Amino acid sequence: MTETIDVLTAAPFERRDLAERDGRPVIDARNVAVRFKVEHGTVEAVKDVSFQLYRGETIAIVGESGSGKSVTARCVMGLLSKRATIAPQSRIDYDGKDVLKFSPRERRGLRGNRLAMIFQEPMSSLNPVYTVGTQIIEAIRAHRRMSRRAATERALELLRHVRIPDPELRINQYPHQLSGGQRQRVMIAMALANDPDVLIADEPTTALDVTVQAQILNLIRDLQRELGMAVILITHDLTVVRQFSDYVYVMQYGEVKEHNTTAALFANPLHAYTKRLLSSEPSGAAKPLPDNAPIMLDGRDVKVSFMLKKGGLFRSQFSELVAVDKLSLNLRKHETLGLVGESGSGKTTFGQALIRLLNPDGGEIYFDGIPIHDKDRTQMRPLRSRIQIVFQDPFASLNPRMSIGQIIEEGLVVNGIGENRKDRLDRVVDALNAAGMPGNILSRFPHEFSGGQRQRIAIARAIALEPEFILLDEPTSALDLSVQAQIIELLRKLQDERGLSYLFISHDLKVVRALCHRVVVMQHGRIVEEGPVSEILSNPKTAYTERLVRAAFDVAA
Structure with a gap:
């Protein structure tokens, strides 16, 4: 009963600032419900969701993975899969007309024209076999009668608009030749190609560095003011929500649990779930x-x-890129050392060289007093069980064809750990339990788990070998805040119980502040600053570190 009263008071049918709004909303969604057919029945992904978006404003839809926020956005765009069924009472008005009653051809006319969307991972949205210019031109000519030459000029204008350096050069490049931030700018250029009324940004900065994130969000805000767009921002980063949105809808289990103006919601959250977030x-x-x-x-x-x-086959020129430039670092037992910097700063390369996943071109490396810089792959093998790594994307690092039991047991088999199969399986279950996962999932596969659960499985795989050191390469960057907090607590607990040492590579300075003892700041393959976390983050000595700190804790800066 308490929960019912909580929802009714926290999420009334109409917006709380309705009296301050003039005119009708550009998007007015009412009672939207979406269900998906699955192998053993149906899943109600979105239940009775209503929201309104007015011209020139930004609303944020926040919630954990699986809350239904992206499904809601795709429903607005008409991008749901064939397995999806939209409930008959659902209504989504764009400029007073219910788009759910539009024919497929009418929806295509809206999509990419009046309504545009940018996605979380531009590399999966951009076609790798076409230049970025070709893809922007296609987006323009799909909705406008325009010559290819005029469309090319428009594409160049858009690339300048989104502040891509050397647009005349970039327009002929392929997506893989651009950085993550540049690819996201190309996605924004495509979305803006036809001057849309509404831009839906679905986790547009999750995988980006804090400084690039700030640039992309400020760019969207500047373009919004210039073009008068309305923006729906889907994110799990509450710092971004606080800085960039006017109104917030909080979703959980497919329902809106609370909504309010941004200032009011952060100052006085009403629902228990919002408070937890x-x-x-x-x-x-x-x-x-x-x-x-x-x-x-x-x-x-x-x-x-x-x-x-x-150059080409006959006129090739070679140049040396120094990714790690004669760097020194030491990590003590039971310590967590943060390695931070923008993409391309060399932090992952440095980390992998330190544990000999990459061969260094010079220098000395000692692990627990043992020189490892001169050891080959075979000589490193006895040390591998003591040194483990957890990657950023567990879905990419867990073999999709192997069960969870096989994935975790594989390391034990390779390293000759365990007396027999039963002993190894007991160790697998113990590792899963230590990582906060039940032991009855051994026959299941990685795709059957959420992002946070997969990361726990990746951690279980690492600790099953009872290592002394773990390299953590961006292990929380793609996770929701609440899941992120759980993983941080798990890493702390495992460090206390097992005496682990961590080298923590990250661009999220909030996580670094919570987890690390010391921090090393890298730029262009060099260390620019290092010291205790509290000192570096509260009193940075270099302009570069100051910019990183400002971008992490005050995104609008």
Whole structure:
């Protein structure tokens, strides 16, 4: 009964600021419900959702993975799969007309024209075999009668508009030749090609560095003001919501649990779920280390470089790219050391060189006093069970054809750990339990789990070998805030119980502040600043670190 009263008071049928609004909304969604046919029945992904969007404003739809926020957006765009069924009482008015009653041809006329959408991962949205210019031109000519030459000029104008450097060069490049931030700018250019009334941004900055994230969000806001667009921002980053939205809808289990103006919702959340979301921001600090803690990992003057080839087959030119420029770093037992910097700063390359997943071109590396810089792959094998890694995207690092039991047991088999099959399976179950997962999932496959659960499975795979050191490469960047908080607590707990040492690579300084003892800041393959987390984040000494900190804690800066 308490929950019912909570929802009714927190999520009334009409917007709370209705009296302050003039005219009708550009999007007025009422009683939207979507269900999907699945193998054993149906899943109600969205239940009775209503929201309104007015011209020139930004509304945010927030919630954890599986809350239905992206399905709601796709319903507006007409991008649901064939397995989806929209309930007959659902209504989505665009400019006073119910788009759910439009024919497929009429929906296509709206999509990419009056209503546009940018997605979380531009690399999966852009066609890898066409240049970015070809793809922008296609978006323009699909809705406008225009010569190819005029469309090319418009594409160049759009690339300048979204502030892509050297647009005349970039227009003939392929998506893989652009950085993550540049690809997202291309997606925005395509979305803006026909001056839409509504732009839906579905997690547009999740995988981007904090500085690039700030640039993309500020760009969307500037373009919104210039073009008078309305924006629906779908995100799990509450800092972004607070800085960029005017009104917020909070979703859980397919329902709107609360909605209010941004200022009011952050100042006085009413629903228990909203309160939990707001309190899920990474918090706390690492426990102090004993002064006599021995050094676990020691890198001295480590260098990694790559040879880049330019030109054609007969006129090739080679140049050296120094990704890690004679860097030194040490990590003590039970310590968490943060390695931060923008994409391309060399932090992942440095981390992988330190554990010999990459061969360094120079320098010395010692693990627990043992020199490993001169060891080959075979000589490194006895140490592999003591050194583990957890990657950013668990779906890419977990074999989709293997069951969870096989994935975790594989490392035990390879390293000769466990007396027999039963002993190995007991170790697998223990590792899953330690990572907060039940032991009865051994026969299931990675696609059957959420992002947070897959990351727990990846952590279980690492700790099953009982390592002393784990390289954590962006392990929380793609996770919801509440799931992120759970993973941080799990990593703390495992460190306390097992005495683990972590090298934590991240661009999320909030997570670094909550988890790490010290931090090393990298730029262009060099260390620009290092020291205790509290000191570096509260009193940065370099302009670069200051810019990173400002972008992380005050996105609008």
